Structure formats: structure tokens, C-alpha cells
Amino acid sequence: MANVPKRIFLTADQMPKQWYNVRADMKIKPAKLIHPGTHEELKVEDLSPIFCEELCKQELDDDTAYFDIPEEVQEFYKIFRPSPLIRAYELEKYLGTPAKIYYKFEGNNTSGSHKLNSAAAQVYYAKKQGLKGLTTETGAGQWGTALAMACSHFDLPLKVYMVKCSYEQKPFRKSIIETFGAEIIPSPSTTTNVGRAILEKHPGTTGSLGCAISEAVEVATSTEGYRYVLGSVLNQVLLHQSIIGEETKLQMEMVDEYPDIVIGCAGGGSNLGGFMSAFMRDKLQGKASPKFIAVEPKSCPSMTRGSYVYDFCDTGHVTPLAKMYTVGSEYIPSPSHAGGLRYHGMSPIVSQLYHDGYIDEARAVEQTKVFEAANIFAKTETILPAPESSHAIRVAIDEALKCKETGEAKTIVFNLTGTGYFDMTAYASYKDGTMSDYEPSDEDIANGLAQLPKVNK
Ligand SMILES: *Cc1c(COP(=O)(O)O)cnc(C)c1O
Numbered sequence: 001m002a003n004v005p006k007r008i009f010l011t012a013d014q015m016p017k018q019w020y021n022v023r024a025d026m027k028i029k030p031a032k033l034i035h036p037g038t039h040e041e042l043k044v045e046d047l048s049p050i051f052c053e054e055l056c057k058q059e060l061d062d063d064t065a066y067f068d069i070p071e072e073v074q075e076f077y078k079i080f081r082p083s084p085l086i087r088a089y090e091l092e093k094y095l096g097t098p099a100k101i102y103y104k105f106e107g108n109n110t111s112g113s114h115k116l117n118s119a120a121a122q123v124y125y126a127k128k129q130g131l132k133g134l135t136t137e138t139g140a141g142q143w144g145t146a147l148a149m150a151c152s153h154f155d156l157p158l159k160v161y162m163v164k165c166s167y168e169q170k171p172f173r174k175s176i177i178e179t180f181g182a183e184i185i186p187s188p189s190t191t192t193n194v195g196r197a198i199l200e201k202h203p204g205t206t207g208s209l210g211c212a213i214s215e216a217v218e219v220a221t222s223t224e225g226y227r228y229v230l231g232s233v234l235n236q237v238l239l240h241q242s243i244i245g246e247e248t249k250l251q252m253e254m255v256d257e258y259p260d261i262v263i264g265c266a267g268g269g270s271n272l273g274g275f276m277s278a279f280m281r282d283k284l285q286g287k288a289s290p291k292f293i294a295v296e297p298k299s300c301p302s303m304t305r306g307s308y309v310y311d312f313c314d315t316g317h318v319t320p321l322a323k324m325y326t327v328g329s330e331y332i333p334s335p336s337h338a339g340g341l342r343y344h345g346m347s348p349i350v351s352q353l354y355h356d357g358y359i360d361e362a363r364a365v366e367q368t369k370v371f372e373a374a375n376i377f378a379k380t381e382t383i384l385p386a387p388e389s390s391h392a393i394r395v396a397i398d399e400a401l402k403c404k405e406t407g408e409a410k411t412i413v414f415n416l417t418g419t420g421y422f423d424m425t426a427y428a429s430y431k432d433g434t435m436s437d438y439e440p441s442d443e444d445i446a447n448g449l450a451q452l453p454k455v456n457k
Helices: 053-060 071-080 089-095 116-128 142-154 164-169 171-179 193-201 209-222 235-254 270-284 348-355 367-381 387-406 424-431 442-450
Strands: 018-020 066-068 085-087 100-105 133-138 158-163 183-187 226-228 261-265 291-297 307-312 321-326 361-365 411-416
Touching (some): 018 270, 071 116, 085 235, 089 387, 183 209, 235 411
Parallel strands (some): 100 411, 133 158, 158 183
């Protein structure tokens, strides 16, 4: 196509009005969440003390293909959506590839990532239920920021437990979260029983995501009218993120394109799941067969080296068990710079689609190669990508270079999940040559998997 514009926009009126639930088209459904003690499948009543009512229903619904996006959520989305689909002309030229590269840009909001798509929905339903407040945890800070923005919009109090070492390393995340009116507490803290117990046992600890989750859940379940919210992994989160893929599909149709290769980075699987689902629908319905590639860090290789089994969603072991590709909830990944991808497991939907071969490939990439790609992308396309997003850029570049060898003009689309303005320490360490690559040994992986809960399912 000669006349594809650089940026392909939808108008506010063209923004999709429904989320798509890919489970409805899956012949083999993802395994249900089970109770960590009884191993019984969880029902709405079991989940509703932790999560808000409407979200529990979405979580367990494998059959409804489309959910209407509430008017109020659509109005909020219109502040930062529809997001542009961009043709990477400058990157293509730099690579000298015949491939056509497109990317969907989800970083154009203050949280700097796609996470606001689900935060908006989750806060809306909580407010509608008449809840008094929410709690959550945040590691790198993107989710905490997105949720603070949504809570500010819908006027609901929020407590964010932020892993202490990140809290100290990224003081500006705290300032942003407070700007939007939320309370932020470094974890472990003295505000919860679990926090006090951990501090007593390990004075001076800098915390972990699992500990922050345990604190947030304790406050949610012990404070009247409060619930806990999670920014990835869950089916409901992938549902909300489906807006990314629905928009992308419309935008590609506008320029008469259809992808040969669909690429997304995978932490807990929410952006990948939401981005690919519109195209996965075609594959599940036998209408098209694009190649799907999930990209993860070599330091936290749940899909490429993990097992497909039931595991805890958190290191604190307070959450239900989910069947997923996992390297074990006790696996502690090395401190890589892609904080959003340092998760031991993978969304049950993404896991099942990968297990059944609908996601064609999972690829693990090294940190320095990722930052090389990030630097190329920043210089050519002028957007400073998040380290997480740069995993997808790395593979898009590698696939485009393969096309250069074979002379094939494939159409590649990837999801650019966010911007990297808070990750300048990582960019600096790449530039000054101190960045290293870490790959766990077989023993490290085996140790993580040795801690799995025993489940006969
Ligand atoms: C959180 C995050 C991710 C990874 O989370 P998923 O749930 O796997 O999508 C990727 N990119 C950015 C910018 C993030 O903030």
C-alpha cells in the first residue's frame, strides 16, 4: 500500500463500544481458579469478599462473547483513547527491510502504559457497587499510577502498597500517585499484621511484590466497604484490555492490511491477551491464521521454561490457585529493569492458548538485546519505549530482519505498551556498559518448581 499514513487514527465515535471475551471462542476453556485449601472451583460468592461483584462475574464468565463498555467508562476512555496505530516507516528504513511494521501505542497517558484500560473499568464497577475504597500493590509503579488516576476520576479512596525498594528508588512514582490523591505506603509496613510480622522477622527488608499483595489483601478484607484490585493475570483484566486489539483491527482494516505476525510482551499476559484477542478470534473461528509471538525476559521465563500447572498467583500465598505456565511462586527473578515482566506466572487464558498451539511461539530475550532495540526504536520512531515494551520491539526487529534475508514483505504488528521516562537508570546502565544479562540455571528453575502446591487437577 503506497498511501498508508504514518499515524492511523480512529475518531471517538469509532471507538469500540464492547469488550471481547476471547474465552467464548475457545474450544478448550482456561482452567478455573480454585481454592488454595479445598481445591474446589471458586464461585462468585467465594470471590466477592475480595473483588467487587461485577468483576467476579466477568472473571468466571467463559461464554459471553461481548460485554458492553459502560457509558461512564467510555467517556473516561475518550480522554486518552482511541490510541493511534503507527506505521514504523522510520524503523523500516533504518533496518532496510521489505516488511511492513505497525505498532499500537498505549503509552499516551500519564501512567505511561496500557494499565489504565483496566483500572478505569475496575474502579467504575467498584464505585457503582457503592464501595468505600480500594487497595492494591504496585511493583514498578505503573499499575499504582493508573489506578490512582482512575480513582481520582471516579472519586474513590485508594491505598497503594509499593514494594519498599522501588518506593525508595523511584521517588517520582510516589509524587505522581499522591498528585492523583491516593495514599502510598512502602511495604512491608506497620499498618498490617502481615507487615508487622515480616518486619519483626526480617528487620530492614526491602520488601517484595508478594508481601505487598498480602498487605493490600489484608486491608481490603478487614476494612468495611473495601476491595482489592489486580492489574494483570486475571480474565477480567484481559477482557478490559481487549479494547486494544479491537481498535487495532479496525485501524488495520482502514488501510487494507491484515497482520502476518502479531507480537506482544508478556508479564502477567494482560496486554498480550487484550492486544491479540481480536485476531485470535479469527484464528479460533478458522478465518485467518496469523502467527502469534509472546515475548518474555530470559530472567523470568515462565512460558519458555516453566510448567503448566496450578500455582499461587502471589508469593504471599493468600490468593486463589490458577492453572498457568509458571516458574513457581517462590521463584525470585533477578532484578531486571523490566519490572512489569518480573512475574512468575502467566494469565490462564494466554497459557491455555499457548498450550493448545494457538499462540505459535514464546520467545525469551536478553536484557541487553532488548535495550539495543529500545535505543534503535527511540532514535528512529522518536518514542522512548518502556523496557517491558522493548521486548516486543526486539522481536519485531528480528522478524523484520528475517524478511530482509528472505525478501518477504510480511506485515508485522506489535503492541507498544508504554513509555520509559521512569526507567532512565536502566537506559543509563545500558549506555555506560554496566547492564548485564541474567539467565537462571536449570537448578534455579527446578528449585522454583519444587515449591509448587500439590494439586490433582
Ligand atoms: C505492566 C506492564 C507490562 C506487562 O504486563 P502485562 O500484564 O503482561 O501486559 C508491559 N508493559 C508495560 C509498559 C507495563 O506497565
